[in-house]
Amino acid sequence: MGREGKNPQTTLSAVWNNPAIRALVVQALVLIGVVLLGIYLVDNTLANMKARGIASGFEFLGRTAGFSIATHLIDYEEANTYGRAFLVGLLNTLLVSVVGIVFATVLGFTIGVARLSNNWLISRLATLYIEIIRNVPLLLQLFFWYFAVLRNLPGPKASIDFYGVVFLNKRGLFTPNPVFGPEIVWSGISLLVAIGFIVCLAYWSRRRRDRRGHSLPVTTISIVILTGVPVMSLWFTDFPIIWELPVLKGFNFRGGTTIIPELVALTLALSLYTASFIAEVVRAGILSVNRGQSEAAYALGLHRTLTLRLVVIPQALRVIIPPLTNQYLNLTKNSSLAAAIAYPDLVLVFAGTTLMQTGQAVEIIAITMSVYLTLSLAIAAGMNLYNRHIALVER
Amino acid sequence: MQRFSIIILAAIVGLMAHVAVAGTLDDVRGKGFIQCGVSQGVPGFSNPDEQGNWSGIDVDVCRAVAAAIWGDASKVKYTPLTAKERFTALQSSEIDVLSRNTTWTLVRDTALGLDFAGVNYYDGQGFMVRKDLGVSSASELGGASVCVNIGTTTELNMADFFRSNSMDYEPVVFEKTDEVVAAYDSGRCDVYTTDRSALAANRVKLADPDAHIILPETISKEPLGPVVRHGDNQWGDIVRWSLYAMLEAEEYGVNSGNVDDLKTNSNNPVIKRLLGVEGDTGESLGLSNDWAYSIIKQVGNYAESYNRNVGPDTPVGLSRGVNALWKDGGIQYPMPVR
Numbered sequence: 001m002g003r004e005g006k007n008p009q010t011t012l013s014a015v016w017n018n019p020a021i022r023a024l025v026v027q028a029l030v031l032i033g034v035v036l037l038g039i040y041l042v043d044n045t046l047a048n049m050k051a052r053g054i055a056s057g058f059e060f061l062g063r064t065a066g067f068s069i070a071t072h073l074i075d076y077e078e079a080n081t082y083g084r085a086f087l088v089g090l091l092n093t094l095l096v097s098v099v100g101i102v103f104a105t106v107l108g109f110t111i112g113v114a115r116l117s118n119n120w121l122i123s124r125l126a127t128l129y130i131e132i133i134r135n136v137p138l139l140l141q142l143f144f145w146y147f148a149v150l151r152n153l154p155g156p157k158a159s160i161d162f163y164g165v166v167f168l169n170k171r172g173l174f175t176p177n178p179v180f181g182p183e184i185v186w187s188g189i190s191l192l193v194a195i196g197f198i199v200c201l202a203y204w205s206r207r208r209r210d211r212r213g214h215s216l217p218v219t220t221i222s223i224v225i226l227t228g229v230p231v232m233s234l235w236f237t238d239f240p241i242i243w244e245l246p247v248l249k250g251f252n253f254r255g256g257t258t259i260i261p262e263l264v265a266l267t268l269a270l271s272l273y274t275a276s277f278i279a280e281v282v283r284a285g286i287l288s289v290n291r292g293q294s295e296a297a298y299a300l301g302l303h304r305t306l307t308l309r310l311v312v313i314p315q316a317l318r319v320i321i322p323p324l325t326n327q328y329l330n331l332t333k334n335s336s337l338a339a340a341i342a343y344p345d346l347v348l349v350f351a352g353t354t355l356m357q358t359g360q361a362v363e364i365i366a367i368t369m370s371v372y373l374t375l376s377l378a379i380a381a382g383m384n385l386y387n388r389h390i391a392l393v394e395r
Numbered sequence: 396m397q398r399f400s401i402i403i404l405a406a407i408v409g410l411m412a413h414v415a416v417a418g419t420l421d422d423v424r425g426k427g428f429i430q431c432g433v434s435q436g437v438p439g440f441s442n443p444d445e446q447g448n449w450s451g452i453d454v455d456v457c458r459a460v461a462a463a464i465w466g467d468a469s470k471v472k473y474t475p476l477t478a479k480e481r482f483t484a485l486q487s488s489e490i491d492v493l494s495r496n497t498t499w500t501l502v503r504d505t506a507l508g509l510d511f512a513g514v515n516y517y518d519g520q521g522f523m524v525r526k527d528l529g530v531s532s533a534s535e536l537g538g539a540s541v542c543v544n545i546g547t548t549t550e551l552n553m554a555d556f557f558r559s560n561s562m563d564y565e566p567v568v569f570e571k572t573d574e575v576v577a578a579y580d581s582g583r584c585d586v587y588t589t590d591r592s593a594l595a596a597n598r599v600k601l602a603d604p605d606a607h608i609i610l611p612e613t614i615s616k617e618p619l620g621p622v623v624r625h626g627d628n629q630w631g632d633i634v635r636w637s638l639y640a641m642l643e644a645e646e647y648g649v650n651s652g653n654v655d656d657l658k659t660n661s662n663n664p665v666i667k668r669l670l671g672v673e674g675d676t677g678e679s680l681g682l683s684n685d686w687a688y689s690i691i692k693q694v695g696n697y698a699e700s701y702n703r704n705v706g707p708d709t710p711v712g713l714s715r716g717v718n719a720l721w722k723d724g725g726i727q728y729p730m731p732v733r
């Protein structure tokens with residue numbers, strides 16, 4: 001290999017024989033090949049679409065959509081553009097994903113811990129849940145909640161009525177909607193101040209514990225402050241909140257906030273299903289922590305909850321986070337099943353109605369796929385960051 | 396299905412060298428049958444029976460084309476498509492003809508790279524509601540929940556209608572018609588809207604068909620007809636004239652019962668030309684000269700197809716209305732076959 005390179009011939013072969021350089025060259029060539037192939041594909045696609053008279057380009061995003069969307073987090077009406085409809089669909093996807101992830105995590109951790117419980121009944125129930133839920137296809141569960149359960153609620157005229165304030169029927173859950181007066185800023189500010197105070201308190205109490213060895217009841221204090229301060233400020237500003245109640249007018253309830261049954265069914269199905277997988281991930285994580293760790297903690301006089309919180313969970317998390325990330329990604333991608341039950345998510349609104357009305361399948365599918373890719377990468381990046389934060393720091 | 400078609404479409408437009416779009420007739424002759432895109436089941440238009448045999452006026456268009464090409468109306472294979480899947484299926488050459496209650500619109504004719512070969516049923520959009528709601532006009536529908544199929548003109552007409560009447564509504568959008576109908580039937584929506592013909596056809600599927608009424612308003616024009624890919628004019632011509640031949644046959648009193656007799660005994664030059672006794676219409680289309688004879692013999696004329704599938708004596712029960720021939724006061728007007 002690389003001996004004394006006298007003439008250019010040997011220098012060249014020396015360079016070529018260097019594995020690092022060779023790997024670099026090969027990688028560069030492959031990369032160039034892939035990029036060229038990509039350019040060729042895009043160019044050829046455009047040319048062929050043109051030859052077939054199929055419209056292309058992204059101008060359609062600025063055109064009037066013309067259709068309505070059942071539920072939207074931002075203002076939207078028919079006169080808005082396809083671009084805005086895209087945003088509405090995206091936000092609906094995010095809504096169901098975020099809510100689903102939160103529910104699935106809470107439920108999954110609870111069931112995972114329950115499965116390891118010493119109580120025979122609790123651990124068996126948890127096992128039963130996991131085995132049933134994770135072995136039935138998600139789409140079936142979705143249909144179960146949507147068609148079998150929520151469809152059996154009464155019609156609008158016979159709604160289930162909770163004290164004349166909240167109503168439940170086939171068309172959804174109708175709750176009052178708070179309308180805030182301008183004075184509400186004071187409550188907002190005081191809430192922020194209270195949060196700031198609690199953060200400082202927690203920090204200070206931790207330092208104090210490290211120094212003196214016993215801690216303050218921070219949780220209780222926080223709850224008192226967090227509820228007390230805003231309530232006080234609301235009282236001082238004479239409660240600047242008016243509740244807009246849902247009322248039955250014509251066909252449906254009007255006013256208030258509507259949670260459509262499609263959203264409920266999708267959230268239920270996604271979070272119950274994913275929770276069963278998360279539970280197993282959590283169980284595996286906890287079991288991976290050596291028994292000696294908790295025994296040592298007990299020997300030091302820590303009681304069960306503290307042992308779990310301070311010794312077992314932090315170590316288990318390192319094992320839990322990577323597969324948990326997978327579950328979050330799955331949930332987000334599975335949310336595209338929404339289209340099967342008329343929940344207006346990105347796939348239904350954009351890769352569905354918009355695609356049909358504009359006919360620009362290639363662009364729209366490309367955008368939709370990039371959105372899911374971006375969401376997945378963002379979740380993975382966030383979780384990796386967290387993982388690094390809690391990773392074992394070797395000293 | 397949908398994803399699959401889109402991937403095929405992407406692959407085809409992406410990988411293929413630039414080729415002109417042509418040669419569907421050669422393709423079809425080569426494989427020996429026509430791949431016909433139909434609905435997933437709209438009684439009277441395109442609907443499978445228990446044995447999986449398709450029938451309906453849309454199906455008859457495909458059978459007519461097969462009869463014109465091979466003299467054998469049975470050389471058709473069917474691909475059931477949802478409204479959402481249909482155009483990608485045609486663009487990606489998964490099917491040769493789309494004959495599935497599809498409305499002729501400018502965007503579909505231009506931006507989608509498609510061509511409409513004619514109109515086999517003039518329709519319009521209507522609303523269906525439960526009788527016990529006490530609604531008698533579409534103008535009373537403000538605030539209603541409306542069940543609708545995704546990817547249809549229906550979806551947009553409905554938005555236009557509510558917007559122009561300053562009424563709000565809640566759209567509940569499904570891909571499959573069965574889901575739309577089930578959602579409406581179970582009370583998720585107050586209103587079911589689609590083409591009036593399909594309202595009549597799908598009403599049969601409801602738990603209690605008599606508990607529902609179709610409101611008097613027709614809010615749109617829905618000229619429904621067969622679709623082919625843009626750019627293959629010969630193929631488009633064959634589909635177009637197959638349809639016209641059925642109408643022309645009705646106009647001149649030729650039907651499956653008397654076609655043999657008229658072929659030998661008629662003195663009417665129009666009929667002689669239509670049945671290929673005189674002239675060379677077949678050659679111009681790239682077919683044999685008895686192409687229209689085969690259509691009429693095997694599929695029947697337009698009136699036969701209509702009465703067999705959607706007419707007043709069928710469960711769908713649609714009177715001819717505007718779909719009568721021009722000389723009977725309708726707007727079906729075949730171009731002269733000569």
Ligand SMILES: N[C@@H](CCC(=O)N[C@@H](CS)C(=O)NCC(=O)O)C(=O)O
Nearest residue numbers: 434435436478497498547548572593
């Ligand atoms: N004519 C309209 C609507 C066509 C349409 O798809 N209607 C639905 C509602 S009845 C349908 O035919 N569904 C049958 C199916 O999905 O198989 C269009 O071309 O957009």
